[in-house]
Amino acid sequence: MEIFYDILKQLIRVPSVVGAEHSFFMFIKRELEELGVEVEYYDGVLVGKGKDPSSGYISAHADRHGLICTGHNEFQYAAFIAKNKADLTGDSNSEQLLKNFTSRFVDEKVQAYQPWSGTYLGLGVIKEAFLCERRNNIIFKVEGFDFLLPGTPIAFMDKLEIKEEFISAQLDNVLLVAIMIYMYHLGYQGTSFFTASEEAGKSWRFLLEWFKRFDLSTNELLVLDTSPYSSLEEILNLDVILRNRDANATFKSPLKQKIKNIAIQEHMKYHYKDAYLKNKMASSGLQGSLGTTELGRIISATKGKIQGATLQIPTIGYHTVNETASKKSVDSVIKILTELYIH
Secondary structure, X not given: OHHHHHHHHHHHHXXXXXOXXXXXXXXXXXXXXXXXXXXXXXXXXXXXXXXXXHHOEEEEEOOEOEEEEEEOOEEEEHHHHHOOOOOOOOOXXXXXXXXXOHHHHOOOEEEEEOOOOOOEEEEEEEEEEEEXXXXXXXXXXXXXXXXXXXXXXXXXXXXXXXXXXXXXXXXXXXXXXXXXXXXXXXXXXXXXXXXXOHHHOOHHHHHHHHHHHOOOOOOOXXXXXXXXXXXXXXXXXXXXXXXXXXXXXXXOXXXXXXXXXXXXXXXXOEEEHHHHHHHHHHHHOOOOOOOOOHHHHHHHHOOOOOOEEEEEEEEEOOOOOOEEEEHXXXXXHHHHHHHHHOO
């Protein structure tokens, strides 16, 4: 696993704010090409192709949360700017979580970078973060960035921390990007998709466009991501997270049963996130969302012509630089992918 953690450490240091992922894509491109993987780059999606491209279709989003400069000494949460406020209905799990997040950002170090080249522009510190009801976004006060121009992305300063059985960083979703690159080290020869702007709800369009471009479809698209939980106790009792569905569609893919069989065979602890959320809503009496995924949106948009499954790593500290996962979960996902794709 040393190679895997080396890949992850490097990836975490490369900023990839939602809407400004280009320099991160270039880093992934180099890593894949070094391994002899053919790489194609389209609007919003970087595609890696092994020697047997149709033997697997695995996707992970490449963007992470950050800020964007929107005026002189004015900084807003990048995901809400990138989605053009169009999807801000207030009912998504991530939006509800945001309302509780503002205090977590204070005193965080951030770095500004050129969106195209990735060139480092300087270091700042978040001094205040508050939810502006008028603009329905988080507004940040950042010390040290009065020279920045509107449109400049600002990433959280981040590095991987490994403590005993846990890893911490802004893991969503660089952790799964690292796993996908590592799979090529292990001999994966299928196709990989690295998508942009997932945190702004756009990535599914870029991925779907790729399938349409080549008139392709599959019932075994596997989407990898992290999945948020509120306590360490919960994630200690879970190795991997599966889903029957999300808010948009039901997942009907042979992959679902294959993954479940491997989890049972390897004595992995798992549950279905949609069932967990339904139970939580029933016991609290509060109506909430089953969550939205890249996959659910694609299934819904193609009326089931493209189908698949999700495989997620449970984490706590969602959307912060201290997002934490267990090493056992990482090992479990790699084991499942190895069983599925490397014979």
